Amino acid sequence: MGLGKATRVMNLITKSGKEYICLMEVHCEFSEDKLREVSKQFVGTIYQKPPVRSSVKRRVRKREIYSLDLLEISGRRVLMRISSEPGTYMRKICHDMGILLGCGAHMRELRRTKSGIFKEDTLVTLQQVSEALYLYNNCREEDELRRILIPMEYAFCGIPKIIVDDETVNSLAYGSPLMAPGIVAFQPFKKGDVVALITWKGEGIALGKALLDSKSLGRKGEVVKTDRVLIEKDVYPRTWKK
Template identity: 60%
Template structure:
């Protein structure tokens, strides 16, 4: 973050600390979403380093939080103005910088696979899709339910074999008995209130190919 004029560091630190917790935020004019007022939670915000008008901030927040808007709003409260000079994402969900590879490494791995039939480097880069479901509750379903969900059907309670605790409105991952990712969806009920019959998960994104599992439903 760069301030537009000189401000005492103690004052900057005081204002930055005010942004910890729930904040109101309206997306910037140049954004890909509607500019409606939203509530976001800043789990942690700290000044890591500073030099002159430049401040290095480390922020942990809800998804969809605009960092450049935080810098702008800090500048407004300070009365001097401020803008974001640079942004570096060091963590998203379970993924950190340690999981990253360069496009050059991807290109070289693909070259070795296509031209030398050597998939060693490619296997080091590629990760199972199921890793992306880490960090959210999961439900295991029986084989007879998989094909219906692959066509976008919701998950009803009779098809559930096991589950982790979840709350209504949570994003939930659906897995087969073998641990294959089937879909992700939104919970319609709390896990401790699953009915004997009825919709439990509304399917939002199908992850498995159709017709891999036996069909046990009627169109």
């Protein structure tokens, strides 16, 4: 969940890799060897058509499955851990595995355990958020709320970052593109990459799209076209003339 301007970085999380714990039920008896053989076919690039009940257009598309581990087998039920590209349907994987097993299968339960850098065991539940807010509103105790709230810059993990000098920050806050002279340091990036612009202190300034490769970075010209501004205007001094 994002608060305030942090909502503008949530797409970095929703579009990052996912990990699930999935419980599949097979419609007939099967051998463990056959199941392991079938499961290996679903690691790597697969072709998948979204199920009938889905929020996207039903057309075949490619998705990447990073790993598929069989955690436990009990009768016809199989517990799996699946790591995949976003937009992959776990219930369709269960369905397709059932077809290859020769009798069909369906997904009984699903839990997402990871989204990008955020893991299930490092986050909190909505109940904990509610309790922390109650303590703050009624007892003025803010320790739990401070423990729960984390900087939006955490979402920048996994994408290239560019450090900008202080004199350039305010122009970016007004939506100007990042010019080469304003760059202090950077991580390698390619043309078209989503990059995060940050200050010396690590504060998020904006998200933008790289207009060139970092290898061809010169001393002049536009480098990043700003897309989503994250910092307030005039927090840093204005250095341009009217």
